[in-house]
Amino acid sequence: xxxxxxxxxxxxxxxxxxxxxxxxxxxxxxxxxxxxxxxxxxxxxxxxxxxxxxxxxxxxxxxxxxxxxxxxxxxxxxxxxxxxxxxxxxxxxxxxxxxxxxxxxxxxxxxxxxxxxxxxxxxxxxxxxxxxxxxxxxxxxxxxxxxxxxxxxxxxxxxxxxxxxxxxxxxxxxxxxxxxxxxxxxxxxxxxxxxxxxxxxxxxxxxxxxxx
Amino acid sequence: xxxxxxxxxxxxxxxxxxxxxxxxxxxxxxxxxxxxxxxxxxxxxxxxxxxxxxxxxxxxxxxxxxxxxxxxxxxxxxxxxxxxxxxxxxxxxxxxxxxxxxxxxxxxxxxxxxxxxxxxxxxxxxxxxxxxxxxxxxxxxxxxxxxxxxxxxxxxxxxxxxxxxxxxxxxxxxxxxxxxxxxxxxxxxxxxxxxxxxxxxxxxxxxxxxxxxxxxxxxxxxxxxxxxxxxxxxxxxxxxxxxxxxxxxxxxxxxxxxxxxxxxxxxxxxxxxxxxxxxxxxxxxxxxxxxxxxxxxxxxxxxxxxxxxxxxxxxxxxxxxxxxxxxxxxxxxxxxxxxxxxxxxxxxxxxxxxxxxxxxxxxxxxxxxxxxxxxxxxxxxxxxxxxxxxxxxxxxxxxxxxxxx
Numbered sequence: 001x002x003x004x005x006x007x008x009x010x011x012x013x014x015x016x017x018x019x020x021x022x023x024x025x026x027x028x029x030x031x032x033x034x035x036x037x038x039x040x041x042x043x044x045x046x047x048x049x050x051x052x053x054x055x056x057x058x059x060x061x062x063x064x065x066x067x068x069x070x071x072x073x074x075x076x077x078x079x080x081x082x083x084x085x086x087x088x089x090x091x092x093x094x095x096x097x098x099x100x101x102x103x104x105x106x107x108x109x110x111x112x113x114x115x116x117x118x119x120x121x122x123x124x125x126x127x128x129x130x131x132x133x134x135x136x137x138x139x140x141x142x143x144x145x146x147x148x149x150x151x152x153x154x155x156x157x158x159x160x161x162x163x164x165x166x167x168x169x170x171x172x173x174x175x176x177x178x179x180x181x182x183x184x185x186x187x188x189x190x191x192x193x194x195x196x197x198x199x200x201x202x203x204x205x206x207x208x209x210x211x212x
Numbered sequence: 213x214x215x216x217x218x219x220x221x222x223x224x225x226x227x228x229x230x231x232x233x234x235x236x237x238x239x240x241x242x243x244x245x246x247x248x249x250x251x252x253x254x255x256x257x258x259x260x261x262x263x264x265x266x267x268x269x270x271x272x273x274x275x276x277x278x279x280x281x282x283x284x285x286x287x288x289x290x291x292x293x294x295x296x297x298x299x300x301x302x303x304x305x306x307x308x309x310x311x312x313x314x315x316x317x318x319x320x321x322x323x324x325x326x327x328x329x330x331x332x333x334x335x336x337x338x339x340x341x342x343x344x345x346x347x348x349x350x351x352x353x354x355x356x357x358x359x360x361x362x363x364x365x366x367x368x369x370x371x372x373x374x375x376x377x378x379x380x381x382x383x384x385x386x387x388x389x390x391x392x393x394x395x396x397x398x399x400x401x402x403x404x405x406x407x408x409x410x411x412x413x414x415x416x417x418x419x420x421x422x423x424x425x426x427x428x429x430x431x432x433x434x435x436x437x438x439x440x441x442x443x444x445x446x447x448x449x450x451x452x453x454x455x456x457x458x459x460x461x462x463x464x465x466x467x468x469x470x471x472x473x474x475x476x477x478x479x480x481x482x483x484x485x486x487x488x489x490x491x492x493x494x495x496x497x498x499x500x501x502x503x504x505x506x507x508x509x510x511x512x513x514x515x516x517x518x519x520x521x522x523x524x525x526x527x528x529x530x531x532x533x534x535x536x537x538x539x540x541x542x543x544x545x546x547x548x549x550x551x552x553x554x555x556x557x558x559x560x561x562x563x564x565x566x567x568x569x570x571x572x573x574x575x576x577x578x579x580x581x582x583x584x585x586x587x588x589x590x591x592x593x594x595x596x597x598x599x600x601x602x603x604x605x606x607x608x609x610x611x612x613x614x615x616x617x
Contacts, residue, residue, distance in 0.1 A: 063330065064503015084404035182407075188498045188505070190404070191373055191478065194437055 003041070003048040004196055007057040007066040009075070013181050014051060016091040017070045021045070023207045045200070055079050058184070067189040067197065073179045074158055078119045084190055086201055087183035090208045096122060096176035099165050100154035101147050106173050116146030117156040126156065126176050144168045223325055223333030233548070234536040235336065239318055241364050242338045242530060246316040249357055251340050254315050256297035262287035264296060267489075267518045278322050278333075290322040294337060295489075295527060296515070302343050303521035311344030311523070318532070332533060339509070339529030346513060346524035348460075351493050352467055354526045358507055359473050362497050365535050368542050369500035372476055373436070374465060375483035377490045377510065378457045379449070383429050387421050397429065398484050404433045436480035439465065445481060464493065489515045495528070499538045506534040548577065553598045553613065555581040555589035557605040564604035571602075 008014045018031045021042065030040040031049060040049045050066055054075040061069040062081045069083075072092055076085065096119070100106045106113070114135040117123040127134045139146055139155075144164060146152040156176060165171060183204060190197055220226065227235060247253070262279065265272045278290040291297065294317050302313055318338035325331040340357060342350045355374065362370040380401065384394050393416070400409040410430055417426045428448045435441050442462045449455055461479070468477050483494050490510040497507030509528020516523040552571055556564025564580065571578035579598070581589040586603050593601045593613040601611045 059329075062503070064501075082403075085408070086404055086406055088407040185404070186503050188503050191371055191436070191480070191498055192369075192500055194478075 001046060003046045004068065004193065004200065005048045005050060005066045007050040007052050007060045007069040007071075009054045009057050009069075009071050009181075010051045013054075013070055013072060013092050016181065017089070020089070020091075020204060020207055023211075024203050046196070047200075058083070061184050061186050064186045064188055067186050067193065068200075069184045070181055071184060073177070073182055074119065074122070076182060076184070077122050077177065079121070082187060084185040084187060085182050086185055086190075087205055087208070089181040089183055089204070090212060092181035093179065094158050094160040095178050096126075096156060097159040097172045098126075098154055098156050098174050098176055099144075099147075099159070099170045099172050102169050102171045104153070106154055113153045114151070115154050115156055116143050116152035118143055119156060122176065123156040144170060221333075222327055223331065225332070230540065231536070234540045235532060238365055238532050238536045238539065239336070239338060241366075242361055242532070243316070243318060245357065245361050245364050246338075246340055249314075249353075251314045251316040254298065254301065254317055255319060256291065256294065256301060256317070258291050258320070259288050260291055260297055262289050264300060265289060265292065267296070267515075276323050276325075278324055291319070292321055292323055294319060294321060294339065294529065295341065295512070298341050299343075299515050299525070300519055302341075302523070303516055303519035307521065312350065313343045314340070315343070316340045335534075336532040337529045338532050339527060341525060341527035343516065343525040343527075344523045345526075346511075348464070350526055351464060351511065354509065354528060355464065355468060355493075355495060356471065358495065358497060358509065358528050359468065359471075359476055361530060362499070362507060362535075363476075365539060366543075367499045367535060367538050370476060370506075371478055371498045372468075372473075372495055372507070373478045373480045373483070373498070374461065374468075374493065374495045375480045376457050376461050376492060377484065377494050378492060379454055379481055380432065380484045381491075382451075382453055382457075383425055383432070386425050387416065387429075389416070389421075401429070401433045401482050402484050404482065406430075406433065409433065433482035435482060436478065438478060439469075441479045441481065461493065485510070493526070497530070499535065501541065502534060502538045504531075504534060506531045506538075549596060550579040550598050551576040552578045552600045552602055553581050553589060553593045554578050554602045554604060555583070555586055557586065557603065560604050560606075564602075567602060567604050567608060 008017050018028050021031070022028050026042050026045045028042060031042065034040055038051055041047070042049060050060065052060060054071055057069040057071040058075060058079050058081045060066040061083050070089065074096065112133055112135060114137060115123050116137045116139045118139060120136050120138050123136050137146065137152055143155045143157045146155055147170065148168060154173065158179065159165065159172060162172060183201065185197060265277065272292055277292045280288045282288050298315060298317065306313055316339065319336070320334050321337050322334055325333055340354065342354060355372065359372050362372065380398070384397060396412065400412060413426045413430055417423055431448055435445055442458060445458055449458060465477060465479060483496065485494055485508070489512045491513045492511030494510030496505045499506050507528055507530045511526040513524040516525060554564050554568040554571065568578045568580045581592065583589050583592055590601055590611065598613045601613050603609050603611065
C-alpha cells in the first residue's frame with residue numbers, strides 16, 4: 001500500500017511531532033538520524049515524512065503533494081489556503097500579540113498608526129475587524145527594532161515568554177490570537193484514504209489528550 | 213516597455229501537443245457521454261455584465277473576477293462560472309419551451325487567483341444542467357451521469373461523494389444567528405476545522421444557542437464515509453425535516469450503489485459549498501492522486517427565480533483540465549507523429565499531393581513535405597521520427613524514415 005505522506009515544519013514542530021510519534025510507538029530511527037535527507041520513512045506506520053519550511057507545508061498539502069501536514073496556526077493565519085484543519089496538536093503554544101513601547105498610549109489621539117510585522121495579513125485582518133485604518137510595514141528580521149527606531153508605533157508578532165519585548169522596553173498591549181501546532185489534511189486525500197488518515201489522526205489525538 | 217511580450221500572464225499557459233490532445237480527448241469523451249444522454253450543447257458569451265453575478269442566491273466574490281468596462285463604461289466580467297449565465301439564458305431565450313430543459317456546455321471560466329500558488333486562472337469546464345424538474349429521477353439522472361462521466365475518462369480511480377445542503381441549512385436556521393456568524397460556522401465545517409468549530413459553537417451555546425443543535429453541528433463535518441454514516445446520523449437527527457432529507461439521501465445512495473457503483477460512491481454530510489445557490493442534494497468528484505475536487509454539482513432550486521422563472525434545477529460541472537492532467541500523469545499519451553511523409557520531386561508536386569490524399573483516405577496520417585529537396589525531406593523525417601518517407605517522381609519509392617540520406 002502506498003504510504004501516507006506527511007509534511008512536517010522543520011525545527012521545533014518537527015521535534016515535537018517526532019516525540020509524539022515515538023509516544024505512539026512508531027519506529028523513528030530515520031527521523032532522528034536524518035542526515036541531509038528531506039524525505040524519510042516511518043516503516044512500521046506506513047508513513048513517509050517530508051521536512052519543509054512552514055509556508056511550504058501548506059503549499060504541499062493544498063496541492064495534494066502531501067496528504068497531511070503539521071504546521072503552526074500562525075502560518076495558517078498568515079497564508080490561508082484550502083485544506084482541512086483536523087486537530088490542535090497542543091504543542092508549539094505561543095500567541096500573536098500587539099506590542100508597543102512601554103508607557104505609550106497606543107489608542108490615544110487621531111493619527112494613523114504604523115504597525116510593523118512579519119505577518120502583514122494577520123495584522124491587516126486584526127485591525128480590519130476593529131474597523132481601524134493602519135499603515136502596515138513588512139519587516140523580515142527582528143520586528144522589535146521598528147518601534148525603537150520610530151519606524152512604527154507598534155508591532156504584531158509572535159510572543160512566547162515576552163522576554164525579548166521586556167529587554168527592549170516594549171510591552172504587550174493586547175493579545176491578537178493564540179497559536180499552536182495544527183494537523184492539516186488535503187481535501188481529496190481525506191476522502192480517498194479515509195480509514196488510514198482517520199486512524200492516524202485518532203491515534204495522535206489520543207496521545208495529545210494524554211499529554212494534557 | 214514590452215518586456216512582457218515573451219510570456220503569458222500568470223495563471224495562464226500555452227497547451228502543446230500531448231497536453232492539448234489530453235484536453236481534447238477529455239472534452240470529446242464527456243461531450244459524447246452528455247449528448248448520448250440527450251443533453252444539447254450551448255455556448256454563452258465569454259464576457260458578461262457584472263450585474264449577472266450580483267445575485268441574492270450565490271453571488272460570487274467580486275475580487276476574484278476579471279473585470280473590464282464596455283464602450284459605455286459599464287462593468288463587464290470574464291465569465292467566472294457557467295451555471296448562472298445558463299440560468300439567465302433559460303429564463304429569457306427558452307421561456308415557455310418544453311420542460312425540463314437538458315443542456316450541456318464546454319467552455320472556459322476565469323478566476324483571478326492569488327499569485328504564486330500554481331493555480332490556473334483559466335480553466336475549461338464542461339457540465340450539464342437539467343432545468344425545470346424537481347423530481348428524484350432528475351437527481352438520480354444527474355448523479356449517474358456524473359459517475360459515468362468520470363468513469364468514461366479512464367482515470368485510475370475516482371470517487372463521487374454525495375451530501376445534502378438542507379441538513380446544514382435547517383440546523384443553522386434554528387440557531388437564529390446573524391449572517392456573519394452563519395458564514396463563520398459554514399467555513400469551519402467546510403474546512404473540517406474540528407477544534408475551532410467546537411470552540412466557536414461552545415461560545416454560541418454559552419450565549420443561549422440550543423445545546424442539542426450545537427452538538428449535531430459539531431458532528432456534521434465528521435459525518436463522511438460509507439453507508440455507516442447514515443446510521444450514525446440517524447441517532448443525531450430527530451426532527452421530521454432532517455429525517456426526510458437523510459432517508460432521501462440514503463435511498464439515492466442505494467440506487468447508485470445498485471447500479472454497480474458502490475465502491476465509487478461515498479457520503480459526506482459536511483459538504484457546505486461556497487456556491488450558496490445550492491438548495492438540495494450536493495456532490496463532488498475526486499480522482500486518485502489529484503489533490504483537488506474535479507467535479508462538483510447539486511440541486512439549485514431558487515437560482516432561476518432571480519431571473520423571474522421559478523424553475524427547480526440540478527446539474528454539475530467537471531474541471532476538464534484537472535481530468536486531462538491526471539490522465540496525462542497516468543497514461544502519458546505521446547504526441548502523434550505522422551505515419552508517412554510524402555515528398556514530390558520537381559514536376560511531380562501535384563502527383564505527390566494526390567498520393568498523400570490516397571494515403572489519408574486509407575486511414576493513415578500523411579504529411580505533405582513542403583521542403584524543396586528529397587534529402588531535406590529525409591533529414592526532416594529522421595529528426596521527427598516519421599517512420600516512412602514516400603518520394604514521388606516518375607515512380608513512387610518508399611523509404612524507412614530512419615535511413616539517413
